[in-house]
Amino acid sequence: MAVQWNLRFGIVLIGDSAVGKSSLLQRYTEGTFEEASLSPLGIDFKVQYLDFDPGILIKLLLWDTAGQERFQSISKSYMRNSVGCILMFDISQRQSFKNIRNWHREVMDYVKPFTMVFMLVGHKSDLLVRRQVRRAEGEALAKELDMAGYVEVSSKENVNVGLSFESLVRVIYKRLNQGKIPLDQGWQGLTIGLPFWKDEEIIQQKSCA
Numbered sequence: 001m002a003v004q005w006n007l008r009f010g011i012v013l014i015g016d017s018a019v020g021k022s023s024l025l026q027r028y029t030e031g032t033f034e035e036a037s038l039s040p041l042g043i044d045f046k047v048q049y050l051d052f053d054p055g056i057l058i059k060l061l062l063w064d065t066a067g068q069e070r071f072q073s074i075s076k077s078y079m080r081n082s083v084g085c086i087l088m089f090d091i092s093q094r095q096s097f098k099n100i101r102n103w104h105r106e107v108m109d110y111v112k113p114f115t116m117v118f119m120l121v122g123h124k125s126d127l128l129v130r131r132q133v134r135r136a137e138g139e140a141l142a143k144e145l146d147m148a149g150y151v152e153v154s155s156k157e158n159v160n161v162g163l164s165f166e167s168l169v170r171v172i173y174k175r176l177n178q179g180k181i182p183l184d185q186g187w188q189g190l191t192i193g194l195p196f197w198k199d200e201e202i203i204q205q206k207s208c209a
């Protein structure tokens with residue numbers, strides 16, 4: 001029987017090739033880590049359910065994009081199907097951090113007029129001795145670009161993996177409740193399934209796929 005969810009959020013993982021997007025997704029959804037993982041041929045996705053506030057089940061559609069240039073047109077179409085973006089760099093590769101601004105600009109341009117909530121992830125935090133980006137720099141950039149936050153994560157050592165997704169989901173949920181996320185018919189980024197209570201009013205189903 002199909003799972004009855006209240007909300008469905010599309011979340012896309014974006015960042016340079018080899019920052020660890022597939023590894024983070026694998027750790028989060030399957031609890032495993034492999035030293036060598038195959039790059040998706042353009043796009044891959046996983047589903048995860050989150051028992052959120054009491055009585056609210058959120059279905060996450062998690063899109064794993066390929067960082068390589070040749071796949072970028074494919075990745076773009078999935079940005080529009082998402083309300084959240086895990087924007088990732090590798091703390092041991094300064095260039096991947098420098099590229100965050102470009103990724104951010106590209107996503108913002110592409111998703112207009114829809115909303116995108118970003119979480120900045122400094123990945124491979126286990127590589128402390130090879131660190132090329134300070135935590136304070138990550139925090140400052142997330143603030144400057146008005147992101148939901150900055151978190152340092154290691155998929156290898158399983159540090160802050162759930163936190164990175166759940167903090168993003170919490171901010172999206174909060175903004176939805178504040179009416180800051182316009183719901184357009186036909187937009188797949190955020191979908192309301194079973195009606196749920198928000199304060200005094202009930203949020204009804206707008207569209208359900």
Ligand SMILES: Nc1nc2c(ncn2[C@@H]2O[C@H](COP(=O)(O)OP(=O)(O)OP(=O)(O)O)[C@@H](O)[C@H]2O)c(=O)[nH]1
Binds near residue numbers: 020068
């Ligand atoms: N030390 C360390 N290595 C990691 C971590 N996460 C991933 N890696 C390694 O980084 C490499 C790249 O990981 P992927 O998950 O394939 O990276 P990706 O961003 O999906 O790469 P593309 O698909 O090419 O865009 C692999 O060799 C992983 O084993 C981590 O938390 N710590």
